[in-house]
Amino acid sequence: MSSERVVIVGGGHGGFQMAANLRSEGFAGAITLIGEEPGLPYQRPPLSKAFLKDGDAARLHFRPQAFFDTNNIELMPGTRVSRINREARHVTTATGTEIGYDHLVLATGSRNVRPPVANLHLENVLSLRNLADAADLRARLSAARHVLVIGGGFIGMEFAAVASDFGVEVTVIEGADRLMARTVSGAVSKHFLALHEGRGTRVRLGRFVSELLDDGTGRVAGVRLSDGTEIAGDLVLIAAGVAPNSELAAEAGLSVSNGIDVDTLLRTSDLSISALGDCCNFPDPVSGNRVRLESVQAATDHARTIAKRLTGKPAPYTAVPWFWSDQSHFKLQIAGLGSGADEQVALEPEAGGLVVINFAAGRLISVETVNSAAAHMSARRLLASGRPVAQAELAAHNYNLVDYARAV
Known part of the structure; x- marks a missing residue:
């Protein structure tokens, strides 16, 4: 054509x-x-x-x-x-x-999804989707004292890490019972919860925001949770999914x-x-x-x-999906899709690092890593090879993905 x-x-x-x-x-x-x-x-x-x-x-x-x-x-x-x-x-x-x-x-x-929360129109209530959003958020962040993040997914946690680096007080409010629940395993959620809380970020899990509070001048002053709890804050980021x-x-x-x-x-x-x-x-x-x-x-x-x-070279889409999220000094990388996993092996190969290997019916389906680029790249090569990787084979190599990838 x-x-x-x-x-x-x-x-x-x-x-x-x-x-x-x-x-x-x-x-x-x-x-x-x-x-x-x-x-x-x-x-x-x-x-x-x-x-x-x-x-x-x-x-x-x-x-x-x-x-x-x-x-x-x-x-x-x-x-x-x-x-x-x-x-x-x-x-x-x-x-x-x-x-x-x-x-x-x-x-x-x-x-961006707009959650069913009252008073989303208030000043200093922002979302992040495009360059204009980011420029506005950056300008307002410099004057903020306490940021409230509604949503504990990738965007919410990435922003929380940046705000914390700026020295701003941060509270994350997430309706699910763990962080990034739609995308990562429980082990990775737990790992990042500890990392963020270790940096001073407060995280409220299993909580929903019902209303944003008005300071009387049309600016946000905080949030009210569905259980009636109020949390003060002068900047709110809505990061409730897309x-x-x-x-x-x-x-x-x-x-x-x-x-x-x-x-x-x-x-x-x-x-x-x-x-x-x-x-x-x-x-x-x-x-x-x-x-x-x-x-x-x-x-x-x-x-x-x-x-x-x-251009005349048709071939089905077969690429191994992979994702990443940088949250301060912690790099999360995911190769493959972990939905349907029935067994997981979690390893901590180095300080602050994590490797979670996900299996379904005894076969490798995805790998999540934190600050472990070599394991991530090995996982991508193994998943892209088209050759099924049995859990027993990895177990024989002590679940060391790098060593196993070199051996096959």
């Missing part, structure tokens, strides 16, 4: 990688990249970490404008797509402009469940439209279950899969 036009809706990590991979795979047709935010496409993971510390937005850009000019990638920043016309094969922007496509890629990402941006696809009549439904080649129910990243759910190549991953690496691998297909 070298003479055709690919339109990409979504200027985040997945959208940028889609455009770049098309060119690197030899696609010679027109590429249009449409994003709602102004400016050049940029990295989002540093927003909750490095950017809050240095405030350098220029360092976030994937590439300078010259890259897009040289590769003939048309950028349309500050543009919202409001409709897909599948019959005519064009998208319509909020201003009424129609843009035709031969193939459409939806990289619309996800959005939801896929799949409405555009649903309104166009595409199959949508927990995100946009795609097959192993990342094709939607309309073969002229693909979807990638946070906004789509796909068959996990290991379990066969449909999953939706909120992961930069998944978006990158999805983009690579679609680019190869559109």
Whole structure:
């Protein structure tokens, strides 16, 4: 399809990688990249970490404008797509402009969930999803005395670590009975609870916020929990999870469940439209279950899969998913998906480090590590090999992933 036009809706990590991979795979047709935010496409993971510390937005850009000019990638920043016309094969922007496509890629990402909490409109109640959010949060953090974080997932805990590094008092309030419960094992949750509490952060587990307190001038003064407990605070971060941006696809009549439904080649129910990243759910190549991953690496691998297909080299998406979270000096890395694990082995190979190996029916399915890069890389190699790794084999090597990976 070298003479055709690919339109990409979504200027985040997945959208940028889609455009770049098309060119690197030899696609010679027109590429249009449409994003709602102004400016050049940029990295989002540093927003909750490095950017809050240095405030350098220029360092976030994937590439300078010259890259897009040289590769003939048309950028349309500050543009919202409001409709897909599948019959005519064009998208319509909020201003009424129609843009035709031969193939459409939806990289619309996800959005922050707004929990059912009263008074979310108060001043100094923030969320963190884009560069504007991060810049606002950074400016307000410098004047804060006590930060309250609603949500103990990756973003909430990454921000809590930064705020603590700034010397600000921090309290995290999480409805589940452990931190990062949707993503990590109990052993990792317990490990990070101890790490954060050791740094002075207060963590309230199994608690829900029912109301934000007004100081009488429209600014937040704290929170009231569902049990009536009040906790004072002058800055609140809402980090209660995300939801896929799949409405555009649903309104166009595409199959949508927990995100946009795609097959192993990342094709939607309309073969002229693909979807990638946070906004789509796909068959996990290991379990066969449909999953939706909120992961930069998944978006990158999805983009690579679609680019190869559109340039005549189709191959199913089979990449091993991996994730990371930097929380102060502690780097959490996860290879594979641990859902369905029925046995775990936890090791502490060094001070402050942790390796949790997850098995299902005696077979390795995922590995979680803290400050153990070698074990993480070995796990990724083993999971990517396609060769089942039996628990008994690892046990014979004292569960040393590095040694085992070298031996096989």
